[in-house]
Amino acid sequence: MERFVAKGVSKSFGAVEALVDVDFEVDAGEVVALVGDNGAGKSTLIKAISGVQPGDAGEYWFEGEQVEIHTPLDAYRLGIATVYQDLALCDNLDVVANLYLGSELRASGIGGTLRVLDEIAMEQHTLELLGALSVTTLSSVRTEVGSLSGGQRQAVAIARSLIGEPRLVILDEPTAALGISQTAQVLALIERLREQGLAVVVISHNLANVFHVADRIVVLRLGRRAATFDRRTTPQDDVVAAITGASMPRPELLLGPDGTAVSL
Amino acid sequence: MSVLQQPPVVPVPEPAEDEGARRRLLRSLAEGELSALRVVLMLALIWMIFQVQEERFLSSANLTNLILQITSIGLISVGVVLVLLLGEIDLSVGAVSGLCAGVMAVLTVRHGWAPVPAIGAALALGCAIGTFNGFMVVRFGIPSFVVTLAGLLAWQGGLLYVLGSTGTVNLPPGPITDLAGTFYGAAAGWAIVAVAVAFHTLLAVRRQRRRAAAGLPSAGMARVVAGSVLLTATLGAAVMVFGADRGVPLAALILVGFVALFSWLTEDTLFGRHLFATGGSVEAARRAGIKVDNVRIVVFALCSTMAAAGGVMAASRLLAVNQSSGGSDTLLLSIAGPVIAGVSLFGGRGRVWAALLGALVIGSISNGMDLLALTSSVKYMITGAVLLVAVTIDALARRQRNLAGRH
Numbered sequence: 003m004e005r006f007v008a009k010g011v012s013k014s015f016g017a018v019e020a021l022v023d024v025d026f027e028v029d030a031g032e033v034v035a036l037v038g039d040n041g042a043g044k045s046t047l048i049k050a051i052s053g054v055q056p057g058d059a060g061e062y063w064f065e066g067e068q069v070e071i072h073t074p075l076d077a078y079r080l081g082i083a084t085v086y087q088d089l090a091l092c093d094n095l096d097v098v099a100n101l102y103l104g105s106e107l108r109a110s111g112i113g114g115t116l117r118v119l120d121e122i123a124m125e126q127h128t129l130e131l132l133g134a135l136s137v138t139t140l141s142s143v144r145t146e147v148g149s150l151s152g153g154q155r156q157a158v159a160i161a162r163s164l165i166g167e168p169r170l171v172i173l174d175e176p177t178a179a180l181g182i183s184q185t186a187q188v189l190a191l192i193e194r195l196r197e198q199g200l201a202v203v204v205i206s207h208n209l210a211n212v213f214h215v216a217d218r219i220v221v222l223r224l225g226r227r228a229a230t231f232d233r234r235t236t237p238q239d240d241v242v243a244a245i246t247g248a249s250m251p252r253p254e255l256l257l258g259p260d261g262t263a264v265s266l
Numbered sequence: 267m268s269v270l271q272q273p274p275v276v277p278v279p280e281p282a283e284d285e286g287a288r289r290r291l292l293r294s295l296a297e298g299e300l301s302a303l304r305v306v307l308m309l310a311l312i313w314m315i316f317q318v319q320e321e322r323f324l325s326s327a328n329l330t331n332l333i334l335q336i337t338s339i340g341l342i343s344v345g346v347v348l349v350l351l352l353g354e355i356d357l358s359v360g361a362v363s364g365l366c367a368g369v370m371a372v373l374t375v376r377h378g379w380a381p382v383p384a385i386g387a388a389l390a391l392g393c394a395i396g397t398f399n400g401f402m403v404v405r406f407g408i409p410s411f412v413v414t415l416a417g418l419l420a421w422q423g424g425l426l427y428v429l430g431s432t433g434t435v436n437l438p439p440g441p442i443t444d445l446a447g448t449f450y451g452a453a454a455g456w457a458i459v460a461v462a463v464a465f466h467t468l469l470a471v472r473r474q475r476r477r478a479a480a481g482l483p484s485a486g487m488a489r490v491v492a493g494s495v496l497l498t499a500t501l502g503a504a505v506m507v508f509g510a511d512r513g514v515p516l517a518a519l520i521l522v523g524f525v526a527l528f529s530w531l532t533e534d535t536l537f538g539r540h541l542f543a544t545g546g547s548v549e550a551a552r553r554a555g556i557k558v559d560n561v562r563i564v565v566f567a568l569c570s571t572m573a574a575a576g577g578v579m580a581a582s583r584l585l586a587v588n589q590s591s592g593g594s595d596t597l598l599l600s601i602a603g604p605v606i607a608g609v610s611l612f613g614g615r616g617r618v619w620a621a622l623l624g625a626l627v628i629g630s631i632s633n634g635m636d637l638l639a640l641t642s643s644v645k646y647m648i649t650g651a652v653l654l655v656a657v658t659i660d661a662l663a664r665r666q667r668n669l670a671g672r673h
């Protein structure tokens with residue numbers, strides 16, 4: 003049973019068919035890369051799954067159970083967390099405050115009634131979480147996020163998405179703005195998520211990164227699912243060909259939706 | 267399996283990409299822990315300058331006067347800080363303080379209301395006006411600048427209307443005038459210092475203990491002791507100065523009490539966290555599920571309520587409400603104070619204590635220039651120059667941050 007399955011997702015903006023009958027699936031402990039040219043529909047698919055911008059059509063299954071996703075809250079309750087490209091962090095707040103933004107822990111007793119924050123518990127959990135993710139480049143979790151580097155900010159955003167204990171994490175272009183060493187940090191972080199048994203979806207234009215981190219590669223082209231590859235057996239050129247539509251990928255490399263090789 | 271249930275591995279602090287000790291110092295002076303120190307230094311400088319020119323400046327009689335002069339502005343500034351933290355502005359605070367004081371005066375003097383309900387009515391009116399301001403900003407997306415600019419005019423008109431043809435309402439001696447006219451003797455003053463220091467120390471010790479118990483880095487007892495000593499010295503000096511004149515003014519206690527209350531609200535509570543988040547990035551706050559509209563409305567309501575409190579205080583000190591109550595420079599000074607003391611006009615950065623420190627700076631300049639018998643023209647120009655310098659520092663700090671933020 004796949005952790006998350008989407009079937010027949012469609013979405014049009016007026017005359018533009020951004021998504022046409024797209025199926026998508028990701029399993030626990032698996033990293034799926036979602037690739038495609040600009041305007042291929044990647045962000046639109048992610049927005050549908052995370053409830054930010056529901057699709058016109060589409061059915062979803064979470065751990066074998068059919069579910070409805072109409073709002074971000076629906077997705078959140080199911081355990082779907084999305085890290086958007088712009089990260090949505092508050093630069094004026096420290097790492098702890100950003101991690102718990104909107105889900106702050108409150109003190110117990112009279113302090114709870116007065117809605118006093120439990121800074122100690124939040125700081126403790128932040129340290130634990132960052133430790134579990136092997137994020138070691140922060141000198142203090144009380145640093146203002148605005149003063150962090152791009153990679154550190156990305157790490158904070160990813161850690162933040164884990165506060166609600168999600169089971170599917172979606173990352174939109176997590177390495178787009180990063181240098182080499184910071185990209186390596188974020189990719190290591192993604193591998194850590196897989197080790198934790200999470201289902202992970204990564205959107206990226208950088209095929210080197212995709213090949214570094216993904217188990218499967220799903221190619222969208224003009225709003226349709228063009229191809230699916232197993233990272234271990236596919237040469238990069240074949241993925242490029244599928245993205246640009248230059249030629250049909252070699253059939254022996256294609257995988258069916260069930261993950262087995264398609265025989266033509 | 268949950269990520270949160272992993273065995274805790276405390277991250278090894280690596281030397282962060284170094285930004286240079288000098289820049290770090292500059293940055294912390296501009297915005298960090300040291301920004302309060304910067305204001306205190308500025309205040310010391312101002313006091314020195316005036317003391318050299320006029321030896322009565324640092325006399326206990328004049329310092330007591332100074333405190334009485336700044337209570338009203340300080341209270342209004344507390345609300346202004348909240349609005350500034352949101353990244354908004356409230357230009358109607360002066361007019362609202364005048365109108366609410368006018369309503370209180372008319373209710374007591376002409377309609378025979380008891381003082382306490384009349385003060386309550388003034389505060390409630392302030393709260394209602396603020397709620398209206400917030401609603402207009404949130405519901406119709408009108409910039410707060412415009413909504414409150416309209417309010418500035420309208421509420422000034424409201425004051426003229428409630429005062430009627432006489433234009434002035436004198437307050438008879440009573441509980442309202444006692445707010446600014448009550449002074450406590452040295453014994454009471456020292457008792458207050460003892461309670462405040464004990465309370466502060468207890469909280470600080472408890473905090474350090476709990477952090478240590480949770481395995482978190484704590485600043486250590488030396489820091490707690492240093493803080494308590496500093497607090498004792500400050501409060502003790504204040505009590506001695508006040509004691510040499512009329513005693514500890516009730517007005518000062520009210521101001522410090524409100525500052526402490528709102529400090530706690532902004533720094534220790536959920537509401538405060540959401541306020542800072544909204545001021546830092548509305549979009550991030552919204553996506554995090556924070557009801558940013560509610561935060562905004564509450565902040566505008568609190569701001570106007572504090573403006574009303576400031577108006578009541580001003581009426582109490584001047585023993586009257588007249589057509590110029592809350593007018594002239596009330597608005598400008600109550601905004602200039604916090605900005606001078608380091609509250610960012612761009613939202614998300616600053617502390618409520620800046621209301622008190624800023625009022626002290628602004629009030630000292632104005633009081634000193636009065637002692638030197640400078641003309642209004644000079645006074646306005648100097649105050650304007652100080653404000654400009656402060657805002658420039660804010661803008662520079664912001665640019666520094668944007669450069670350092672690398673994105």
Ligand SMILES: Nc1ncnc2c1ncn2[C@@H]1O[C@H](COP(=O)(O)OP(=O)(O)OP(=O)(O)O)[C@@H](O)[C@H]1O
Nearest residue numbers: 015018019020038039040041042043044045046047
């Ligand atoms: N809100 C919208 N209104 C109208 N058209 C839209 C909207 N959002 C997306 N589209 C269109 O849908 C198509 C798919 O867009 P989408 O953002 O999903 O592409 P993408 O694969 O994420 O591209 P990129 O790599 O550039 O981020 C594009 O043709 C785009 O113009």
Ligand SMILES: [Mg+2]
Nearest residue numbers: 041044045046
């Ligand atoms: Mg996109």
